[in-house]
Amino acid sequence: MGLLSLLRKFQKEADREVRILLLGLDNAGKTTILKALADEDITHIMPTQGFNIKSVATTGFKLNVWDIGGQKKIRPYWKNYFENTDVLIYVIDSTDKKRFDETGVELLELLEEEKLSKVPVLIYANKQDLLKSVKPSEIATALQLSSAIRDRQWQIQACSALTKEGIKDGMEWVYSSLGAQKKK
Amino acid sequence: MGNLLGFCYKSETVLQKEEDTKPVFSWDKREDLDPADYCFEDLEGVTRGKLPGQINGQQFSIENCKDCILFVLDNVASLTVDDCTNCVIFIGPSKGSVFIRDCTDVKLAVCCQQFRTRDCKRIDTYLHSNTQPIIESSVGMKFACLQINYPLLADQVKSSGVSLFNNEWSNIYDFTPVEHNSNFSLLPETAKFDTYLTEEHISSISSSNKVAFSSHNSLFPLTVGTHSRDGFGNTALLSVFLGQVDDYVEVHKLLKTVQNCECRLRRSKETRMNTDTVIRIYGESERSQNFNKFAKDGPVIGFEVEGDIDTLRSTLPELQGVLVYLSTDKTSSKDINNFFNYVDMTMST
Ligand SMILES: Nc1nc2c(ncn2[C@@H]2O[C@H](COP(=O)(O)OP(=O)(O)OP(=O)(O)O)[C@@H](O)[C@H]2O)c(=O)[nH]1
Ligand SMILES: [Mg+2]
Numbered sequence: 001m002g003l004l005s006l007l008r009k010f011q012k013e014a015d016r017e018v019r020i021l022l023l024g025l026d027n028a029g030k031t032t033i034l035k036a037l038a039d040e041d042i043t044h045i046m047p048t049q050g051f052n053i054k055s056v057a058t059t060g061f062k063l064n065v066w067d068i069g070g071q072k073k074i075r076p077y078w079k080n081y082f083e084n085t086d087v088l089i090y091v092i093d094s095t096d097k098k099r100f101d102e103t104g105v106e107l108l109e110l111l112e113e114e115k116l117s118k119v120p121v122l123i124y125a126n127k128q129d130l131l132k133s134v135k136p137s138e139i140a141t142a143l144q145l146s147s148a149i150r151d152r153q154w155q156i157q158a159c160s161a162l163t164k165e166g167i168k169d170g171m172e173w174v175y176s177s178l179g180a181q182k183k184k
Numbered sequence: 185m186g187n188l189l190g191f192c193y194k195s196e197t198v199l200q201k202e203e204d205t206k207p208v209f210s211w212d213k214r215e216d217l218d219p220a221d222y223c224f225e226d227l228e229g230v231t232r233g234k235l236p237g238q239i240n241g242q243q244f245s246i247e248n249c250k251d252c253i254l255f256v257l258d259n260v261a262s263l264t265v266d267d268c269t270n271c272v273i274f275i276g277p278s279k280g281s282v283f284i285r286d287c288t289d290v291k292l293a294v295c296c297q298q299f300r301t302r303d304c305k306r307i308d309t310y311l312h313s314n315t316q317p318i319i320e321s322s323v324g325m326k327f328a329c330l331q332i333n334y335p336l337l338a339d340q341v342k343s344s345g346v347s348l349f350n351n352e353w354s355n356i357y358d359f360t361p362v363e364h365n366s367n368f369s370l371l372p373e374t375a376k377f378d379t380y381l382t383e384e385h386i387s388s389i390s391s392s393n394k395v396a397f398s399s400h401n402s403l404f405p406l407t408v409g410t411h412s413r414d415g416f417g418n419t420a421l422l423s424v425f426l427g428q429v430d431d432y433v434e435v436h437k438l439l440k441t442v443q444n445c446e447c448r449l450r451r452s453k454e455t456r457m458n459t460d461t462v463i464r465i466y467g468e469s470e471r472s473q474n475f476n477k478f479a480k481d482g483p484v485i486g487f488e489v490e491g492d493i494d495t496l497r498s499t500l501p502e503l504q505g506v507l508v509y510l511s512t513d514k515t516s517s518k519d520i521n522n523f524f525n526y527v528d529m530t531m532s533t
Contacts (some may be wrong), residue, residue: 026300026302026320027281027283027298027300031533035533043297043345044297044314044315044347044350044531045297045298045315045533046298046315046316046531046532046533047281047298047300047315047316047318047357048533049318049357049359052533071318071320071359072302072320072321072359073320073321073359073360074359095243095262096264098264098266098285128209128211129210129211129261130242130243130261130262131214131217131219131222131242131243131261132219132222132243132245133211158209158211160209160210160211162280163210165209165210165211166209
């Protein structure tokens with residue numbers, strides 16, 4: 001391959017647009033993560049009534065991140081956003097033990113969706129900075145993730161949208177999963 | 185981020201291995217606190233309190249309490265209240281959300297970044313919320329503007345990051361509205377949180393922390409919100425440019441004057457502004473160049489005031505280190521629109 005075509009190839013990679021879908025229960029921290037990814041102020045975020053979208057440019061990708069409100073009433077609308085999703089990011093409030101069942105059920109339903117089949121899933125075990133947070137390994141056990149998630153790449157990542165720790169680690173997994181997809 | 189072209193698929197075992205060498209996060213080094221000190225659980229018919237310094241901005245939860253009076257005179261990271269019945273609850277400033285679930289007949293006083301309820305019945309909330317409060321599957325919800333002060337509250341508000349001047353208490357969004365009926369309403373303007381309490385309640389929690397739920401010395405300004413109606417006099421935009429002043433002593437002086445001349449606040453907002461915005465809202469006079477300098481250094485607060493604006497204008501106090509703007513009859517409606525439209529646009533996510 002000549003230098004020019006290599007450059008061209010690189011250019012093409014650089015331009016790759018990626019559609020990321022951010023889902024999870026209300027209050028999980030989706031919008032806070034979205035704003036942290038875009039390096040915006042996270043101190044004045046309101047509960048989402050519809051959805052937010054942001055484009056984040058990183059080396060190699062243009063990420064179009066869709067953050068959909070998680071209130072129970074509007075979860076039926078999640079399916080309107082499934083089409084052409086490259087990666088699903090599912091956000092869990094790691095301190096909300098009362099709703100681990102509820103969030104597990106919602107995640108399982110997503111995994112059954114035809115339009116999301118084979119789509120890699122990153123699970124952010126968010127709010128790890130808080131005193132009553134549960135470790136990702138315990139969440140994975142409680143939600144029986146390793147038996148529930150089949151036929152796709154997945155990862156659970158401890159993070160805090162507030163301190164921004166772990167967010168980057170999760171995104172690096174996202175990029176690597178995209179690399180793997182490309183090879184197919 | 186690493187070399188993108190070089191990535192290849194990692195098998196599960198590789199990922200597993202990586203877990204062992206994962207970076208050390210701040211929570212791996214967290215000091216050993218007993219979660220039992222950061223909740224009220226399974227209580228019945230008692231009065232309990234936490235004093236300033238006991239919670240120190242940690243997460244707090246209240247669960248399964250009945251017929252209780254519960255106070256936290258400290259700031260918290262977030263608050264959940266689950267499965268409580270017939271309780272009176274006050275919690276200091278919450279940096280994050282306050283989430284009320286499966287509760288019935290609760291009287292609540294809170295200030296927070298976000299306020300959320302689900303599956304609740306008959307909750308009276310005295311609220312200061314920086315963002316629009318939301319309710320879901322909840323009925324008989326009533327709201328009032330939080331009025332409170334105690335000696336360490338100002339410091340706690342500051343460390344929680346809650347803004348004193350962004351209060352959406354009356355602007356409720358209902359995810360599950362019903363036909364011909366509203367799941368929420370506003371408490372009468374005369375409603376007072378301390379009517380649910382006796383002196384003994386408060387002093388049994390802390391005799392040294394004088395907690396006052398009155399609008400007289402409230403740290404949070406009283407806004408009438410959607411209670412406001414025509415006929416209370418004219419309206420005007422009253423703005424304060426804080427510049428390098430980083431407390432609100434002067435603003436509270438100004439608000440005293442507002443109270444004293446038969447005026448009241450409809451709504452209030454605190455925001456940051458760039459030069460273009462300052463010029464668009466406050467014009468291009470010599471004065472607004474000063475405003476500009478101040479806006480670069482600190483926040484701008486805007487109040488929509490209603491009442492006897494002329495008296496207010498003639499009695500505006502001298503304030504130290506901050507700039508004050510009061511719109512004129514001619515500019516008021518334009519100024520109010522410009523200011524609040526700008527804030528709504530920049531703050532709506
Ligand atoms: N301490 C802490 N608080 C967080 C973290 N992430 C989010 N929060 C807080 O959690 C609350 C909910 O966050 P949002 O980002 O609004 O949650 P969401 O998932 O977008 O919720 P919906 O829009 O209702 O679906 C806010 O008060 C955030 O400040 C975190 O990592 N740590
Ligand atoms: Mg949101």
